Amino acid sequence: MDHDELAHWSKRAADWARDYHAGLRDRPVRPDLAPGDFRKLIDAPVPEQPEAIETIFDDFARLVPDAMTHWQHPRFFAYFPANAAPVSMLAEQLANAMASQAMLWQTAPAANEMEALVVDWMRDALGLPADFTGTIHDSATTATFSAVTTMREKALGFQGIGEGLSGAPTLRIYASAQTHSSVDKAVRLSGIGQNNLVKVAGKPDDPRYSMDPAALDAAIRADLDAGHRPAGVVLATGGTAIGACDDIAACIDVARAHDLPTHVDAAWAGSAMICPEFRDLWAGVEKADSVVFNPHKWLGAQFDCSIQFLRDPGPQIQAMGLRPDYLQTPGADEIVNYNEWTLPLGRRFRALKIWFLLRSEGLTGLRSRIRNHVAWANEARDAIAALDGFEIVTEPILSLFSFAYRDDATTARLLDAVNRDGRIYLTQTTHAGRYVIRMQVGQFDVTREDVMMVPDVLNEIAGSLP
Numbered sequence: 001m002d003h004d005e006l007a008h009w010s011k012r013a014a015d016w017a018r019d020y021h022a023g024l025r026d027r028p029v030r031p032d033l034a035p036g037d038f039r040k041l042i043d044a045p046v047p048e049q050p051e052a053i054e055t056i057f058d059d060f061a062r063l064v065p066d067a068m069t070h071w072q073h074p075r076f077f078a079y080f081p082a083n084a085a086p087v088s089m090l091a092e093q094l095a096n097a098m099a100s101q102a103m104l105w106q107t108a109p110a111a112n113e114m115e116a117l118v119v120d121w122m123r124d125a126l127g128l129p130a131d132f133t134g135t136i137h138d139s140a141t142t143a144t145f146s147a148v149t150t151m152r153e154k155a156l157g158f159q160g161i162g163e164g165l166s167g168a169p170t171l172r173i174y175a176s177a178q179t180h181s182s183v184d185k186a187v188r189l190s191g192i193g194q195n196n197l198v199k200v201a202g203k204p205d206d207p208r209y210s211m212d213p214a215a216l217d218a219a220i221r222a223d224l225d226a227g228h229r230p231a232g233v234v235l236a237t238g239g240t241a242i243g244a245c246d247d248i249a250a251c252i253d254v255a256r257a258h259d260l261p262t263h264v265d266a267a268w269a270g271s272a273m274i275c276p277e278f279r280d281l282w283a284g285v286e287k288a289d290s291v292v293f294n295p296h297k298w299l300g301a302q303f304d305c306s307i308q309f310l311r312d313p314g315p316q317i318q319a320m321g322l323r324p325d326y327l328q329t330p331g332a333d334e335i336v337n338y339n340e341w342t343l344p345l346g347r348r349f350r351a352l353k354i355w356f357l358l359r360s361e362g363l364t365g366l367r368s369r370i371r372n373h374v375a376w377a378n379e380a381r382d383a384i385a386a387l388d389g390f391e392i393v394t395e396p397i398l399s400l401f402s403f404a405y406r407d408d409a410t411t412a413r414l415l416d417a418v419n420r421d422g423r424i425y426l427t428q429t430t431h432a433g434r435y436v437i438r439m440q441v442g443q444f445d446v447t448r449e450d451v452m453m454v455p456d457v458l459n460e461i462a463g464s465l466p
C-alpha cells in the first residue's frame, strides 16, 4: 500500500466507522462466543504472497465486529467506560499519520510542548493547584508503578537504582483494600513485594468505604517498631469495585506526619472532578505528591491516555530517568524529556487528542455529560431497588453502584443470562463477601432511555430464569 492508496482506504475506513457507530444499538454489547471460536474463523498459515486490500478489508468487516465487545455501545454499563469522542479519534488519525516518537523534546517538539500545555489545562480543569505539573502515560498502571518506584527510591535515598534491593531494609507501602490491583502489581514489580503492601482496614460503616486514618497511623507505627521502613501511601478516589473514596485529607495528614509521600489513584473518578460539585470526594488532594487519572475512561480521550500530576517531578526523574549519550540534546540539558518521567522510552503523541477534545467539546459540554450520567445512575438505582427480589448493596458513588438478586448463586446466574442476551452489559465484583453486580453509567452516547432499559431487562430476565 502506498500513501495514495492509504488516503483512499482511510476514507473507506472513516465511512465504515460512521456506519459501525450508527448500528451499535442493534448489536449485542458482548458477543455470545466461546474462547477459540474466533480463531477458527481466521486461522491460516502465515501469508507468503501479498493479498488485495479489498479482500483483507472485507474479511475484517465480515468477521471482526461480530466477535468484539463494543466499548462504544451506548448500553455498555460494565467495568468503566473507555470513551472515544469522535474528535479524539480524529486527533489519533493525525498523530498516527506523523507516527512520531515523543521521547525527547527534539524528537517531537510540538508533542512535547503540547503535553505540558494540556497537562496544565487538565490540572486547572480538575481544580488542582498550579504547582502541579505532570506527564501523560499509556495507563494508570504505568503511572502508579512510576509513583511506587519513586516511593521506593525516596525511602532508600536513591540507592536502590544502583545497589538493587538485596540488603535493603524491608520497605512498606500502605493502601486500602479497595485500591486497584495495579497497586499490587506496582509493589510486586518495583521489588518491594506483595507481602509489604499493607492493606489498611476501612472506617467502620463509612458510606464512602474510606480506609481508617487511625488504622493507617497504627500500621505505620507498628512497622516502625518492627524495624521496617515505611515508604509511601497509595489512596483511592473512586475504587474500581464499588467506587470507594479514601478520606484524602485525613490520610495525607497521617502520611505527612510520618514524612511519607502519597499517590492518589483517581483513574476513573478523576474525570468527574471537572464538575466542582464532586470535588469533596477528594478533598485534600492538593496535598498529594502524585495523582493519576485516565482521560481515556470517562472524559472521552481515546484509549490510551492517562495523566499523572506531580507536585515535584524531580524524585520520579531521579528514580526512572536515564540520559545516555545518544539521548542527549546538545546545548539543552534543562529541557523536559518526558521519557525520563516514565517506564518506556518511545512514547506516542497523546497530547493531541486532549487538545482536540478540550477545544472541541469545551469543559461545559463534558461536564453536562458527566452530570447526566450521575443523575441517570441514581434513577436506575431507584428503579432496580423497587424490583422484586433485587437489593442495592452499595449506593451510588458518582455513577457506580452495585446490587444483588436473591442469593449469590442466583445473582451470578442472572448476570450470565443478561450478558448472553446482549442488550445490556454488566460485570460483577464481590463486596463484604457477597457476589454483586456492578453498574456504572458513563458511555458517551448513552441516553436516559438506554439507562432505564436496565431495570426492565433485569426484571424480564430474572423472571425467566430457570
Ligand SMILES: *Cc1c(COP(=O)(O)O)cnc(C)c1O
Pocket: 080, 138, 139, 140, 141, 142, 180, 182, 238, 239, 240, 265, 266, 267, 268, 294, 306
Ligand atoms: C481502570 C483503573 C486502573 C487501571 O487503569 P489502566 O489505565 O488500565 O492501567 C487503576 N485504578 C483504577 C481506580 C481504575 O479504575
